[in-house]
Amino acid sequence: MRTREVEIRLFRTSDADALANIYVAAVAQLGRGHYTPAQLRVWRARSPSAEAIRDAYLDGRRAFVAVNEYGQVSGFSDLEQNGHIRYLYVSPHMAGRGIARKLLVTLKDQARALGLSRIFAEASEVALPVFERAGFLSLQRQNFEIDGIAIHNYAVEKRILDSAKRQSAKATR
Template identity: 40%
Template sequence: MSTNCSNRRAESVTYAIRLFRDADAKALSDILLRAIAEIGPRAYSPEQVGAWRSRHPGAASYRERVAAADAIMVAVDNRDRPVGYVLVQTDGHVDHLYLHPHHTRRGLAERLLDAAETFARSQSAERLFSEASDLARPVFERAGYKMTHRRDLSIDGVAIHNWAMEKPLG
């Protein structure tokens, strides 16, 4: 599956959310890398974007995460091609939320976070929590997450930050 989606008439695409399938791994890896490379520069320096991309372990990691009981909900277009995803752990940690750059600003991130919440509740998680980028922070806030603090870190000697956010499920 190619993630080189066309922009023409993208607004008329009907999206669905479904569970991860093994065949999705390469597409999700491509979505993550494109999102970081094409959307990341809106808020981060080239060095920060490069450091962020370098942390991605590749397509096989998705299968490993599902085998470890993590859930991946995939947003697909009307041809069942992945265009975004959320990865959530049984304890409520939202570890990934990525959309293909051609499919942003259509409510998909919010729908994926809703799916993550449904999963977390089914696992009796008490809260959802994440480390959101500057770019994702507003999406998490719209979904009811509260920022608890800024996290300053270093990746391969490159200073970068994100935001610890959480949403109680009580």
């Protein structure tokens, strides 16, 4: 399946259960090659419930869901009003098919429409290559602890410039 068969649409409250399930499955399965069992256990323990996702996605941020050709929710992401991306998760059985990339393109387009100068996130080892392929810069590795277990992620960001600003920047060089 290619990304052309995936539709990106706005979040619906009825999606919340599927998103919570995708989060847990992605951490457990996709994180396996990048994090220790203890790290995965504490990360999974912090998984948002369907209710928490529903509440977060009704706070004014832009929330998007990827739906495959059979109408199944396959991934999700969001863009807070300040440009922060809180979630970017894809169902493990759909990983590697360009869904995360398509979600990031949607977020970049939304950020541009909102006049934001950048979008940023905290990327796991699993997500870091996806963000980098989408033009995000890795700013730094962030080491921290969850329940006494050392774990890490990466601060990433992408500058958003509209075409008028790009033209202006080229003209001043």
